[in-house]
Amino acid sequence: MKTIQVNVSRYNPETDTAPVLQCFNDIAYDDNDSVLDILLKLKEEYDSSITFRYSCKCTICGSCAMRINDEARHACVTKMRDLDTTAPLTIEALKNFPVIKDLVVDLQPMIDTLRSVSPWIVADQKNVPEKEYLIKPEAITDTLQLLDKCTICGICHSDSSAIAEDARVITPIAMVKTRKLMLDPRDNLREERVKQLAELGLLKHSDEWNTTCPKGIDLASDVTLPLKQHG
Ligand code: FES
Known part of the structure; x- marks a missing residue:
């Protein structure tokens, strides 16, 4: 069995006054273990007070987003075999969020800024069907399905240098939700949404977003470029 030093950020x-790294030496692991497996082992066998979130264990809920070796990722699908195990494994909270405890952050500031782009369907009230909306299969494009996978996990928010400088900057997730709604045949705001983004200054910041989204959304080609072409 291989072993590794694991550093976990602890902060209440x-x-x-500031986070400190708690060091656990000689932690046994297997290449197929995920970082979440390692955290669960630490909690069960070494220190039950380590605090972190998780739920689905299969990159659907987004709750295990954290920084792993200084990169924001989902702990449940980050395998030890994908990491450099010649150096210690360091696990910290996402950046750009207030820390509630250890690896748990408060997502509320991100949610508050997301609200500013009306991230819900605004239907044409004159054409609301009596029962459910029927959508033609061809309207459900690959891009719409891809953008629908966003779990609002906060990884792109954590990696935004604009938000690091000014916490009032609106989350990149607002761009993802806007683009998705513009592709949704049930939404009636359409071009109004792009105007809204421009007014909020989101298009201005979009060049700084180069996150690796765990769901495979490319913020540049799937989101910001098409939105700018509308603008
Ligand atoms: S536990 Fe749900 S995404 Fe990792």
């Missing part, structure tokens, strides 16, 4: 804002 009620008692600590």
